[in-house]
Amino acid sequence: xxxxxxxxxxxxxxxxxxxxxxxxxxxxxxxxxxxxxxxxxxxxxxxxxxxxxxxxxxxxxxxxxxxxxxxxxxxxxxxxxxxxxxxxxxxxxxxxx
Numbered sequence: 001x002x003x004x005x006x007x008x009x010x011x012x013x014x015x016x017x018x019x020x021x022x023x024x025x026x027x028x029x030x031x032x033x034x035x036x037x038x039x040x041x042x043x044x045x046x047x048x049x050x051x052x053x054x055x056x057x058x059x060x061x062x063x064x065x066x067x068x069x070x071x072x073x074x075x076x077x078x079x080x081x082x083x084x085x086x087x088x089x090x091x092x093x094x095x096x097x
Contacts (some may be wrong), residue, residue: 029073029074030057030073030074030075030076033076033077034075034076034077034095035077035094035095036077036079036092036093036094036095037070037072037075037077037092037093037095038051038070038075038077038079038081038082038090038091038092038093039090039091039092039093040067040068040069040070040089040090041089041090041091042065042067042089043089044087044088044089045067045068045087045089046087046089047062047066047067047068048086048087049062049068050084050085050086051068051081051082051084051085051090052068052081053084054080054081054084055070055080055081056078056080057074057075057076057078058074059071059072059073059074059075060075060081077092077095079092
């Protein structure tokens with residue numbers, strides 16, 4: 001017999017369980033956690049979108065001109081976009097207060 005949801009503890013969770021409401025990440029300003037942020041050099045960018053594909057937060061989007069930019073509200077400054085950019089159009093810089 002299964003327990004009522006109000007009596008479940010963390011030990012009752014199955015692997016891969018979602019504890020909070022799915023899709024709620026947009027409610028959290030995770031960009032406050034970073035110490036570095038990406039800067040995009042449009043002169044070097046070939047608009048390939050590799051940065052967007054590898055961004056673990058999904059916060060890099062294409063603008064109206066076709067260039068990619070990070071939404072700094074969500075960007076955690078991990079630098080994966082800069083490491084994956086084969087044209088070296090993305091540079092990580094120290095975050096200023």
